[in-house]
Amino acid sequence: MSAADSFAAPVAEVPGGGQTLLTVEHLTMRFGGLVAIDDVSFLGADGRITAIIGPNGAGKTTLFNCLTGFYKPTVGRLTLHHPEGEFLLERLEGYRTAQKASVARTFQNIRLFPRMTVLENLIVAQHNKLMRASGFTAAGLFGLKVYRDAEAKAVDLARYWLDHTKLTEKADVEAGNLPYGDQRRLEIARAMCTEPVLLCLDEPAAGLNPRESHDLNDLLRYIRNEHKIGILLIEHDMSVVMEISDHIIVLDYGRKISDGTPKAVRNDPAVIRAYLGQEEHEELPPEIMAGADNAGRSPDDA
Amino acid sequence: MAVSAAEGIDIRPLNLAAMVREASITALVVFALAIGLVGFETLDVPGGVAIRTRFADVAVVMALAFVGRIALILLREHRPRPVLIVAPILTAIMLVLLLSETIFGSESGAALKRFMPFHDPVVLWGVVAVTVILAVRAAYAQTHVSSSLTLEERDARMDRIGAGVQRAARLLGPLLLGAAIVLPFMPFADRRVLDIGVLVLMYVMLGWGLNIVVGLAGLLDLGYVAFYAVGAYSFALLATQFDVSFWVALPFAGLMAGTAGVLLGFPVLRLRGDYLAIVTLGFGEMIRVILLNWYSFTGGPDGVSGIPRPSFFGLAEFSRSVPDGTAFHEMFGLEYASIHRIIFLFYLILAMALVVNVFTMRIRKLPIGRAWEALREDETACRSLGINPRNTKLTAFGIGAMFAGFAGSFFATRQGFISPESFTFIESAVILAIVVLGGFGSQIGVVIAAVVLIGLPEFFRDLQQYRMLAFGMAMVLIMLWRPAGLLAHREPTLRLFGRDKKPETNS
Numbered sequence: 107m108s109a110a111d112s113f114a115a116p117v118a119e120v121p122g123g124g125q126t127l128l129t130v131e132h133l134t135m136r137f138g139g140l141v142a143i144d145d146v147s148f149l150g151a152d153g154r155i156t157a158i159i160g161p162n163g164a165g166k167t168t169l170f171n172c173l174t175g176f177y178k179p180t181v182g183r184l185t186l187h188h189p190e191g192e193f194l195l196e197r198l199e200g201y202r203t204a205q206k207a208s209v210a211r212t213f214q215n216i217r218l219f220p221r222m223t224v225l226e227n228l229i230v231a232q233h234n235k236l237m238r239a240s241g242f243t244a245a246g247l248f249g250l251k252v253y254r255d256a257e258a259k260a261v262d263l264a265r266y267w268l269d270h271t272k273l274t275e276k277a278d279v280e281a282g283n284l285p286y287g288d289q290r291r292l293e294i295a296r297a298m299c300t301e302p303v304l305l306c307l308d309e310p311a312a313g314l315n316p317r318e319s320h321d322l323n324d325l326l327r328y329i330r331n332e333h334k335i336g337i338l339l340i341e342h343d344m345s346v347v348m349e350i351s352d353h354i355i356v357l358d359y360g361r362k363i364s365d366g367t368p369k370a371v372r373n374d375p376a377v378i379r380a381y382l383g384q385e386e387h388e389e390l391p392p393e394i395m396a397g398a399d400n401a402g403r404s405p406d407d408a
Numbered sequence: 409m410a411v412s413a414a415e416g417i418d419i420r421p422l423n424l425a426a427m428v429r430e431a432s433i434t435a436l437v438v439f440a441l442a443i444g445l446v447g448f449e450t451l452d453v454p455g456g457v458a459i460r461t462r463f464a465d466v467a468v469v470m471a472l473a474f475v476g477r478i479a480l481i482l483l484r485e486h487r488p489r490p491v492l493i494v495a496p497i498l499t500a501i502m503l504v505l506l507l508s509e510t511i512f513g514s515e516s517g518a519a520l521k522r523f524m525p526f527h528d529p530v531v532l533w534g535v536v537a538v539t540v541i542l543a544v545r546a547a548y549a550q551t552h553v554s555s556s557l558t559l560e561e562r563d564a565r566m567d568r569i570g571a572g573v574q575r576a577a578r579l580l581g582p583l584l585l586g587a588a589i590v591l592p593f594m595p596f597a598d599r600r601v602l603d604i605g606v607l608v609l610m611y612v613m614l615g616w617g618l619n620i621v622v623g624l625a626g627l628l629d630l631g632y633v634a635f636y637a638v639g640a641y642s643f644a645l646l647a648t649q650f651d652v653s654f655w656v657a658l659p660f661a662g663l664m665a666g667t668a669g670v671l672l673g674f675p676v677l678r679l680r681g682d683y684l685a686i687v688t689l690g691f692g693e694m695i696r697v698i699l700l701n702w703y704s705f706t707g708g709p710d711g712v713s714g715i716p717r718p719s720f721f722g723l724a725e726f727s728r729s730v731p732d733g734t735a736f737h738e739m740f741g742l743e744y745a746s747i748h749r750i751i752f753l754f755y756l757i758l759a760m761a762l763v764v765n766v767f768t769m770r771i772r773k774l775p776i777g778r779a780w781e782a783l784r785e786d787e788t789a790c791r792s793l794g795i796n797p798r799n800t801k802l803t804a805f806g807i808g809a810m811f812a813g814f815a816g817s818f819f820a821t822r823q824g825f826i827s828p829e830s831f832t833f834i835e836s837a838v839i840l841a842i843v844v845l846g847g848f849g850s851q852i853g854v855v856i857a858a859v860v861l862i863g864l865p866e867f868f869r870d871l872q873q874y875r876m877l878a879f880g881m882a883m884v885l886i887m888l889w890r891p892a893g894l895l896a897h898r899e900p901t902l903r904l905f906g907r908d909k910k911p912e913t914n915s
């Protein structure tokens with residue numbers, strides 16, 4: 107909690123390194139009497155993968171909903187340090203978060219446009235750009251070259267992400283007819299087609315087989331390394347989290363209980379307690395189990 | 409997909425008692441329905457109304473229901489043979505009764521007619537249709553020991569049919585258009601045929617307009633006729649009060665209707681699905697009630713009369729003699745004929761409908777059109793992509809309303825007289841039925857549905873009174889059988905690899 111003061115400074119030290127992209131300060135979200143998020147503050151960095159973990163119902167998805175404009179936080183300030191200026195995300199409602207602040211997200215329960223093709227899903231993602239190019243439909247109606255060029259460019263971008271999500275072959279298939287794993291990747295491709303500065307992924311590996319999960323890790327690393335955007339990742343699979351994330355935030359009952367590099371979090375007694383107390387042993391990853399022994403003996407755990 | 413008889417189908421022994429019970433229940437239900445509808449008939453007699461009972465007819469109806477149910481059970485239990493024998497016999501008897509006068513000459517024919525269970529030929533034809541369907545089904549079941557299709561299989565199959573029709577539409581469309589263009593010059597194209605043509609085209613245009621709202625944007629609008637009314641009244645009032653000509657009033661009426669669409673859309677577009685349908689239905693009625701009660705402005709139930717007919721693009725009038733101007737027939741050195749105006753109206757509505765069609769086809773491939781479809785699919789996902797759901801829906805609502813306004817102007821100028829009576833909920837229902845029957849988003853489907861639902865009943869005036877019944881039945885069947893509409897099939901708006909091409913295996 108020593109970092110609390112440093113949030114005021116524009117260039118704060120983010121665990122795991124990188125330039126600060128997102129500053130979350132004292133975020134609280136209440137639903138009636140239920141406090142889903144309780145005074146959570148943290149930093150997210152550009153070009154880094156920040157994992158948000160925690161048991162079921164910890165408030166992870168709610169955090170995403172606050173960040174992406176689906177919920178209006180009860181209290182708190184969410185600042186996005188966008189290259190074009192700062193955005194206060196809590197003030198942008200709904201679609202504007204994606205439109206103005208370039209924050210993209212995926213959903214825990216996949217939300218594609220099932221009766222549109224894979225390619226169309228990716229073109230719809232570029233809606234605002236294409237709307238401008240089509241002169242808000244007028245230029246498009248008359249088939250002006252400006253628009254046709256813009257559309258060709260949009261298809262190129264879509265093609266790029268199709269190639270990188272291994273979906274090129276299925277470009278003209280209805281999204282609803284894709285196998286589950288492909289749908290997950292398509293959702294990421296669609297989010298990337300909005301050309302975001304911050305990508306929020308809600309359990310992208312859920313339901314994937316080990317092979318697909320491995321490919322997903324590669325994809326996320328590729329996005330981080332090549333596109334240098336910030337990634338927030340909610341994930342239950344600790345092997346994924348420990349392998350690819352640069353920075354981990356642990357939530358439990360809406361409160362942040364740990365924040366640091368994977369190594370630090372793995373050894374954090376609070377995390378171990380939260381996970382052990384839960385009695386969901388299948389969720390307890392070997393990494394944390396291994397850490398538990400060390401932590402138990404550490405002197406500051408009095 | 410014929411599956412060999414041995415596996416998959418269990419042929420149970422027939423349970424006679426259960427069969428009779430089931431059929432009796434059906435007959436009982438029919439009795440409950442028929443006793444009121446068929447059993448009593450009111451007659452106008454001098455000095456009042458008398459009631460005639462027709463219990464014999466009720467009994468016949470019940471017997472038919474009983475037999476029909478038995479036939480259905482037999483088909484269900486994979487025993488089509490008895491049905492195959494009895495159904496054609498019944499068909500033949502009915503046909504003989506129906507056509508008795510033509511077959512046996514009028515005298516003995518009339519004698520035979522006394523045996524007819526119903527004297528209404530429509531009902532008899534209905535019975536014939538049912539027996540024919542049963543016979544065909546039995547014949548089919550006899551030859552293909554069919555596995556009953558699951559809903560998905562049937563849907564996939566229907567989608568293939570829809571896709572086929574749409575592929576054919578690329579040929580069929582121009583062909584139909586060509587037919588429409590030459591229609592007025594055909595020898596059989598008299599006034600009646602052209603009038604029906606105009607009527608059908610009006611509904612095609614309305615169907616295409618509503619298809620933007622319902623088919624593309626997925627907004628179930630049950631008050632579409634309100635915008636039709638706004639267009640018609642805007643036009644009528646402009647033309648009669650301010651002497652504005654058709655060609656000036658038309659765009660203005662469209663604009664007014666579009667504005668009305670946006671204004672009404674604003675508060676209701678937060679609602680989804682059923683709620684939206686109910687509220688739009690309410691708004692539709694509200695507009696009608698306003699038109700009915702704002703006497704000083706709209707003339708209330710008296711309507712607006714004396715609406716000027718359209719001129720030939722402002723150059724000439726369609727009248728025998730024009731005091732201050734040119735008459736159409738003089739301009740082209742023709743003999744005066746009143747049908748000129750109808751031919752002109754026909755081409756006018758054809759052109760207007762085509763504009764809607766071309767507009768829809770184009771806008772579907774533009775970002776706004778794709779956003780409409782995306783909104784229909786998943787509004788939350790749209791928001792996460794930065795699409796403004798409200799504005800996007802409003803454009804769909806507004807554009808759909810604008811086209812209804814154009815159609816309304818045309819209606820006003822064609823009729824010369826409008827009143828709130830023309831804009832009841834039934835109109836909305838008919839237009840929606842055209843869209844649903846044709847298939848959401850299917851342009852050619854709308855044309856076919858309009859021809860079937862509007863053109864055929866007009867041609868067969870006798871059947872007019874059964875139109876609503878047929879509508880209802882068609883709707884129920886569609887909802888059971890294929891909720892997306894008969895010819896619904898969605899063509900992608902763009903493809904990475906051209907149509908029917910397999911992706912090349914590079915990269």
Ligand SMILES: Nc1ncnc2c1ncn2[C@@H]1O[C@H](COP(=O)(O)OP(=O)(O)OP(=O)(O)O)[C@@H](O)[C@H]1O
Binds near residue numbers: 137214
């Ligand atoms: N719209 C809402 N209204 C009321 N309560 C809500 C709402 N959204 C979330 N909650 C509650 O907030 C708490 C946190 O939910 P959230 O979905 O954020 O958990 P999560 O960490 O994403 O869990 P999981 O791992 O299961 O996805 C839960 O108790 C949930 O019931």
Ligand SMILES: [Mg+2]
Binds near residue numbers: 166167168214
């Ligand atoms: Mg969640």
